[in-house]
Amino acid sequence: MKTMAIVLEQPEHIAFSRLDLTPPGDDDVVVDIEYSGISTGTEKLLYNGRMPQFPGMGYPLVPGYESVGRVVAAGGNARHAVGDRVFVPGARCYGEVRGLFGGAASKIVVGDSRVVSVADTLGERAVLLALAATAYHAVAVGGKRDPITPPDLIVGHGVLGRLLARMTVAAGMPAPTVWETNPERSAGSFDYAVVHPDADERRDYRAIYDVSGDSQILDKLVMRLAPGGEVVLAGFYTEPLNFMFAPAFMRETTFRCAAEWQRADLLAVKELSETGRLSLDGLITHHAQPTDADNAYRTAFGDSGCLKMILDWRSCQ
Secondary structure, rough: EEEEEEEEEOOEEEEEEEEEOOOOOOOOOEEEEEEEEEEOOOOHEEEEOOOOOOOOOOEEEOOOEEEEEHHHEEEEEEOOOOOEEEOOOOOOOOOOOEEEOOOEEOOEEEEHHHHHEEEHHHHHHHHHHHHHHHHOOOOOOHHHHHOOOOOEHHHHHHHHHHHHHHHHHHHHOOOOEOOOOHHOOOOOOOOOOOOOHOOOOOOOEEEEOOOOOOOOOOOHHHOOOOEEEEEEEEEOOOOOOOOOOOOHHOOOOEEOOOOOOHHHHHHHHHHHHOOOOOOOOOOOOOOHHHHHHHHHHHHHHOOOOOOOOOEHHHHHO
């Protein structure tokens, strides 16, 4: 089998290429992808060559970990059946071309255990489940301590910040404040306030969740904490983080890193989304054909009005 795929051949060089697919085994499913999202976090780092080195890193590669499609073939050991609509968090099925993360293709071969069935009612919005799971994990991992401290300040009103704020409200917790410095991104709140940091005088936040990725922001956040407060690093940071010790010491500040979401997080937000308790509306702002991928990626990474760009693969099947 062959597939059409987005290939990042080197930093800032996107190709739309025909690739050989690894033959599926008994534990695999073959999925025709309908939509895939472009991540403005990790994929942007891959695109501009700033992604830190870790296993699987290298070029050329197929990006994408926010894909949804239909199962068109299933191995003998697979639980999913032909016709199931599934969320795909990426795949490694392109031979010598790396799958990092491997979901931006018209057809993929992936382990059945990696995909998750999703309701047809979610439509293209199902690509947002990975970001929703990221937001959920940022709070839920704190549940290893009792009680959980939900965010009362979120820094950044991109898709991740919006999902984190919506999730907090949906859980019946007090609505958080969200900081945003870009006027284009200040609109679109769901029962919570979005303000410029300079317009916020509050200095008793218990839990500040930063999704901005700004490595220079810690001192500003510490100064806004109540004694014993927590700063959760839920963005992705490419530069070293540092902070002044004395203010953090006086407040007995806790710093926590929120790592990658787990399958349990994905299942939780799938249920929240399918039942309507978590709205995914209004977050996908741009659409493109895979044949125009170069422009699509540049728009996703360079246009501040673009919250989420998705590629529509349906014409490539």
